[in-house]
Each structure stands twice: as structure tokens, then as C-alpha cells.
Amino acid sequence: MNKLLAIALLIILSSDYSAIIGQNTRPRVIVTTDGEADDRASMVRFLLTCNEFDVEGIINSSSQFHWVGGKGWNAFHPVDWVKEYIELYAKVYNNLQQHSPNYPTPEYLLSKWKVGNIEGVGEDDIRTEGAELIANVLLDKSDDRPVWLQAWGGCNTISRALKIIEEDYPERMEEAAAKMRLFLIWEQDGTYQDYIRPNWEKYNIPTIIADQFDCMAYIWPKVLPKEINSYFEAEWMQDNVLNNHGSLCAIYENNSGAFNAEGDTPSFLHSIPTGLRNIENPGYGGWGGRYINVRNNVWMDPAPTSDYTHPDGQISIHNSWSKMMENWSKEDEIAIRTDYFKPIWRWLPAVQNDFAARADWCVKNYASANHHPEVRLKKTPLNIEAKAGSKIKLDASNSIDPDGDKLNYSWWQHVEASNYSGEKMEDFHSAKAKITIPSDAKSGETIHMICEVSDSGKPSLTRYQRVIITVTD
Ligand SMILES: [Ca+2]
Ligand SMILES: [Ca+2]
Numbered sequence: 001m002n003k004l005l006a007i008a009l010l011i012i013l014s015s016d017y018s019a020i021i022g023q024n025t026r027p028r029v030i031v032t033t034d035g036e037a038d039d040r041a042s043m044v045r046f047l048l049t050c051n052e053f054d055v056e057g058i059i060n061s062s063s064q065f066h067w068v069g070g071k072g073w074n075a076f077h078p079v080d081w082v083k084e085y086i087e088l089y090a091k092v093y094n095n096l097q098q099h100s101p102n103y104p105t106p107e108y109l110l111s112k113w114k115v116g117n118i119e120g121v122g123e124d125d126i127r128t129e130g131a132e133l134i135a136n137v138l139l140d141k142s143d144d145r146p147v148w149l150q151a152w153g154g155c156n157t158i159s160r161a162l163k164i165i166e167e168d169y170p171e172r173m174e175e176a177a178a179k180m181r182l183f184l185i186w187e188q189d190g191t192y193q194d195y196i197r198p199n200w201e202k203y204n205i206p207t208i209i210a211d212q213f214d215c216m217a218y219i220w221p222k223v224l225p226k227e228i229n230s231y232f233e234a235e236w237m238q239d240n241v242l243n244n245h246g247s248l249c250a251i252y253e254n255n256s257g258a259f260n261a262e263g264d265t266p267s268f269l270h271s272i273p274t275g276l277r278n279i280e281n282p283g284y285g286g287w288g289g290r291y292i293n294v295r296n297n298v299w300m301d302p303a304p305t306s307d308y309t310h311p312d313g314q315i316s317i318h319n320s321w322s323k324m325m326e327n328w329s330k331e332d333e334i335a336i337r338t339d340y341f342k343p344i345w346r347w348l349p350a351v352q353n354d355f356a357a358r359a360d361w362c363v364k365n366y367a368s369a370n371h372h373p374e375v376r377l378k379k380t381p382l383n384i385e386a387k388a389g390s391k392i393k394l395d396a397s398n399s400i401d402p403d404g405d406k407l408n409y410s411w412w413q414h415v416e417a418s419n420y421s422g423e424k425m426e427d428f429h430s431a432k433a434k435i436t437i438p439s440d441a442k443s444g445e446t447i448h449m450i451c452e453v454s455d456s457g458k459p460s461l462t463r464y465q466r467v468i469i470t471v472t473d
Contacts, residue, residue: 025273026052026053026054026102026273027052027053027054027146027148027271027273027279028053028054028056028137028143028145028146028147028148029053029054029055029056029147029148029150029268029271030055030056030057030058030059030133030134030137030147030148030149030150031043031046031055031057031058031059031150031152031268032059032060032061032116032130032134032149032150032151032152032153032154032155032157032158033058033059033060033061033082033152033153033264034060034061034062034063034065034066034067034076034152034153034154034188035060035066035076035077035079035081035082035153036063036065036066036077036153037253037260037261038217038218038253038260038261038262038263038264039152039153039264040077040081040085040253041252041253041254041260041261041262042152042262042263042264042265042268043082043085044085044248044249044251044252045262045265045355045358046265046268047085047086047089047109047248048096048248048355048358048359048361048362049268049272049354049358050103050104050109051096051100051102051103051104052102052271052272052273053268053271053272054145055104055108055109055112056112056133056137056147057112057113057114057130057133057134057137058082058086058109058112058113058114059113059114059115059116059130059133059134059157060079060082060114060115060116060118060130061116061117061118061130061151061152061153061154061156061157061158062076062117062118062119062120062121062122062123062153062154062156062189063121063153063154063188063189064121064122064154064188064189064316064317065153065188066153067118067119067120067121067123068118068119068120069119069120076118079115079118082113083110083113085248085251086106086109086110086113087106088247088248088251089106089109089248090106091246091247091248092246092247092248092362092363093105093106095246095361095362095363095364095365096358096361096362098361098365098366099361099366099369099371100361112133114128114129114130114132114133115128115129115130116128116129116130116131116134116156116157116160117130117131117156117157117159117160121154121156121189122154122156122189122190122191122194123156124156124157124159124160124163124191124195125160126160127160127164128157128160130157130161131157131158131160131161131163131164132161132164133161134149134157134158134161135161135162135164135165135168135176137179138161138165138176138179138180139165139169139172139175139176144178144179145179146179146180146181147179147180147181148181148182148183148267148268148270148271149180149181149182149183150183150185150264150267150268151182151183151184151185151187151188151267152185152264152267153185153188153189154187154188154189154191155184155187155188155189155191155192155196156189156191158182158191158196159191159192159194159195159196162176162195162196162199162200163195166199173200173203174203177200177203177204177205178203180200180203180205180206181205181206181207182205182206182207182208183208183210183267183270183288184207184208184209184210184267185210185213185263185264185266185267186209186210186211186315186316186317186320187209187314187315187316188316190314192209192314193313193314201296201298204296204297205297206282206297206299207297207298207299208270208282208288208289208291208299208300209298209299209300209315210266210267210288210289210291210300210301211300211301211315211320211321211322212266212289212301212322212340212341212343212344213263213264213265213266213267213289213344214263214320214322214323214326214341215322215341215344215345216261216262216263216265216266216344216348217261217262217263218260218261218263219322219326220232220259220261222326222327223322223325223326223337223338223341224341224345224348225338225345228345228348228349231348231349231352231353232258232259232352233258233259234254234256234257234258235257236352237254237257237258237259238257240352240355240356240359240459241355241356241359242254242257244363245359245360245362245363246359246362246363248362249359249362266287266288266289266344267288268288269286269287269288269351270282270286270287270288270289271288272287274286274287274463274464275375275451275463275464275465275466276450276464276466277382277466277468278290282299283299283417284414284417284448284466285343285414285416285417286347287344287347287350287351288344289301289343289344290302290343290416290417294310295310295312300315301321301340301343302340302343302416303321304321304325304336304337304339304340321340322340322341325337325340343416350454350461350462353459353460353461353462354372354461354462356459357369357370357371357372357459357461360459370403370405370455370457370458370459370460370461371401371402371403371457371461372402372455372461372462372463373399373400373401373402373405373407373453373454373455373461373462373463374399374400374401374402374463375396375399375451375453375463375464375465376396376398376399376400377394377395377396377398377451377465377467378395378396378397378398379393379395380393380394380395380396380467381467382465382466382467382468383467383468383470384467384468384469384470385469385470385471385472386437386469386470386471386472387437387471387472387473388437388438388439388440388441388442388443388471389436389437389438389439390436390437391434391435391436391437392434392435392437392469393432393433393434394411394428394432394433394434394435394449394451394467395431395432395433396409396411396431396432396451396453396465397431397432399431399453401455401457403455403457405455405456405457406455406456407431407453407454407455407456408429408453408454408455408456409428409429409430409431409451409452409453410427410428410429410451410452411427411428411430411433411435411449411450411451411452412425412427412428412449412450412452413425413427413447413448413449413450414448414449414450414466417446417448418445418446418447418448419445419446420438420441420442420445420446420447420471421445422438422440422441423438425438425447425449433449435449437469437471441471442471443471443472443473444470444471445470445471446468446469446470446471447468447469447471448466448467448468448469449466449467449468449469450464450465450466450467451464451465451466451467452464453465
């Protein structure tokens with residue numbers, strides 16, 4: 001049989017060709033976690049979401065908050081919790097498979113679980129299995145796709161991995177750095193400043209250092225807008241996640257039934273291919289928040305005041321905007337704080353419904369559960385060049401829903417991501433939008449239009465497509 005025919009047959013015989021293609025396009029991720037209660041809650045959501053990623057590693061690490069030998073609140077949760085969670089995932093794995101063939105086997109996930117550097121705050125001296133795994137992924141010549149390294153705790157295991165590369169293969173540092181993407185939930189130890197920056201920042205590694213994640217941590221009841229809170233309160237959490245959703249959801253750590261905290265979750269929400277294209281540029285904004293470029297290829301939170309300079313040193317609990325604003329109570333202060341967290345909370349109803357659907361997938365068959373719509377554009381490129389004053393058509397009417405649900409469309413301008421600063425474009429509540437590029441838009445300015453598609457299933461699920469219009473002469 002000739003080779004082309006063989007490939008064609010393989011495609012036809014494959015029950016889910018898009019799933020095969022998807023395996024090559026899903027983001028690769030490595031989690032490093034300090035095992036705090038909120039990491040453990042994040043891990044439940046992460047495991048339910050891991051059909052969206054290629055999971056390359058789940059690594060125990062320490063932080064300024066938790067390390068082996070830490071006392072009281074600083075105590076370190078025994079590392080085996082990760083194994084225990086994967087074993088609970090194993091109990092619902094067969095059911096999850098009905099909903100997405102991309103869920104990795106529990107055996108595969110267990111093979112990717114390693115203990116990293118945990119013996120102290122910022123300990124990056126010991127060659128741990130966790131650090132070796134990260135180094136091996138970055139040095140693997142057979143796969144040059146990017147890897148998002150997530151620091152749910154300190155950066156110390158990542159730091160040790162990079163030291164291994166520098167010590168053993170100094171000539172390959174640039175090659176390893178080319179694959180690296182960093183998403184840090186604060187800098188929860190000194191290793192990013194002490195070792196990673198001085199030795200690796202020169203390679204221009206895309207790096208997000210987040211503070212806005214905090215609205216999904218313990219302070220959520222103080223800082224989220226009231227209309228968002230209902231998705232985190234006990235009634236919603238019990239009905240949609242905690243009760244009758246299988247053994248993995250049952251272990252989800254909560255606060256008397258309500259959401260407790262998942263401060264580290266934005267680091268992997270960022271890697272879900274929702275259609276928001278935030279993976280291309282942290283300034284676009286997506287489920288993991290929106291960030292601005294502060295130096296080289298390092299991205300941090302847009303500050304609430306324009307006269308603020310992001311610190312050159314460590315960003316953590318001691319100099320966090322979130323912590324400074326947490327107890328603000330005056331109306332104008334609350335407005336500023338609410339705006340600061342908006343890059344995350346604006347998506348949270350969709351994020352929570354996504355969680356609820358995945359919780360259903362643990363216990364329901366395909367016909368009884370909901371699945372995401374897929375936004376498909378028609379004669380609408382993802383990037384459009386258009387002159388000021390011209391009219392363009394945006395069309396998402398090819399969109400589909402695997403359950404045959406009715407779809408609700410809206411096209412709206414993501415103002416914060418657009419650098420055109422004139423009046424906001426009007427919203428369209430239809431699959432098609434006909435927009436006029438403002439006559440005062442200047443060449444080179446951008447207008448980001450989001451097509452948001454929500455289905456009529458329960459819980460209602462949302463996917464997007466971002467279209468970026470660049471104004472030309
Ligand atoms: Ca953590
Ligand atoms: Ca659906």
C-alpha cells in the first residue's frame with residue numbers, strides 16, 4: 001500500500017480524528033505544588049481539566065509558606081497526597097473517558113508524579129527526581145513544543161532543574177529556554193531572583209508573575225463582585241461539585257460547603273484552549289487573567305494606579321496589590337479593587353460552569369451531560385487588517401455544539417486588550433456582526449473582538465474566538 005493511501009485510511013478509520021490532531025496541539029504543562037489546602041482543591045479541578053493538556057509532570061515542591069520541617073501553618077502536607085488524588089481520579093477515569101478520549105490514564109499520570117525540592121524555603125541544592133524530570137522534559141530532543149511550568153509554590157524545584165541543565169549541559173541552555181514558559185503564582189521563595197533571573201532571563205522566556213490570582217484564593221468573599229459570588233457559595237458548590245459527583249469531587253476541600261480557595265488555578269486556566277488566544281500573548285487576557293509587559297518578556301498585573309512601577313525584586317505577599325487592597329471598604333476603593341481583579345472574575349461564571357460540567361462527567365453518561373460548543377468562524381480570519389471607516393463582517397455561524405444545543409452568540413470588544421482607545425464598539429447578540437472601524441482609529445491600532453458562544457445545556461458552557469483587527473492606512 002502506498003504511504004499516502006495508508007495515511008488516508010488511518011484518518012478514515014480513526015473514530016476521532018480531531019482528537020488525534022488535538023494531541024499535537026494541546027499545551028504541555030508541568031505543575032509544581034507546595035501542597036497547601038488550596039493547591040489540593042486546585043488539583044481536583046486540574047485533574048478534571050487534564051484532557052485539555054499534555055501533562056508532563058506533577059511535582060511536589062516547597063514554598064515560603066510550606067516546607068518539610070515547617071511548623072503550625074507552615075507545616076508540609078505529606079507528598080503522597082498527589083498519589084491519593086490520582087488514585088481517586090482512577091475511580092472516575094472510565095466515566096471521564098466517555099466525555100473526552102483525551103483524558104490521560106491514571107497510570108500515565110502516576111508516572112509523571114515526582115517529588116521535587118521540599119527540604120526548606122528556596123532549597124534548590126538537592127538533585128531531586130522532580131527537578132530531574134523537569135530538566136529531562138526541557139532537554140528532550142524528540143519534542144520541541146513549549147512547556148508551561150507552573151509554580152503553585154516556590155520556584156525552587158524549577159530553579160534546581162535549570163541548575164542541572166547549566167551544570168551538565170551548559171551549551172544547551174538556550175535550546176532548553178526556548179521551550180520554557182513560566183506562570184508564577186507570586187514568587188513564593190527567593191530562587192527566581194537569586195538564580196533564575198540572573199542566569200536565564202537573558203533567553204527571553206515568556207514569564208507571567210501573577211497577583212490577580214488572589215481573587216480565587218481565600219479572600220474571594222471580600223473581593224469578588226456580588227453577582228459572581230453565587231458561583232462560589234455553598235448551595236452552588238454542593239449541588240454542582242461536592243455532592244453526588246464521585247470520589248474525586250468528594251475530596252475537594254471546602255469551607256462548610258462553600259468554595260474555600262484555589263489560588264493556583266489561574267496558572268492552568270491560562271493553558272486551556274478556550275479560543276481567547278491568551279497563550280499567544282498574556283496581554284490579550286483569558287481565563288488565567290491579563291498581564292502587561294514590565295521588562296524583557298516578563299508580564300505582571302496591570303496596576304490600579306498609573307504612577308506605579310513594578311518592583312524589580314521579588315513580588316509576593318509582602319508587596320502584593322491584592323493584599324494591600326484586601327480590606328479596603330470605601331466605595332471608591334472597592335471600585336478600584338474590583339477593577340483590578342476583573343481580568344479574572346469577568347470569566348468566572350464560565351469557569352465555574354466548566355468545573356460543574358466536568359464534575360458531571362465523573363458520574364453521568366454522555367447523553368446526560370453537557371459538552372462545550374465549538375466556535376467556528378466563516379469567511380472571518382483570526383487576524384484582520386482594515387482601514388479606518390471601513391465596514392467588516394464577522395461571522396461565527398459555522399459554530400457547532402456536540403449535544404445539538406441551541407447556541408447564544410455575542411460579539412463584544414475586549415477593550416483592555418485593544419490599543420485603540422476611542423469609544424467602545426457596540427455589542428452584537430448574533431452569530432454575525434457587521435462593524436464599522438471607527439474613523440478616528442489610527443494605523444497600527446488594534447481592536448480585539450471576542451465571539452462568545454454559550455450553549456443551552458446544563459450547566460451552560462462557553463467557548464470563544466478572539467479576532468484581532470489591525471487598522472491600516
Ligand atoms: Ca500553593
Ligand atoms: Ca453542549
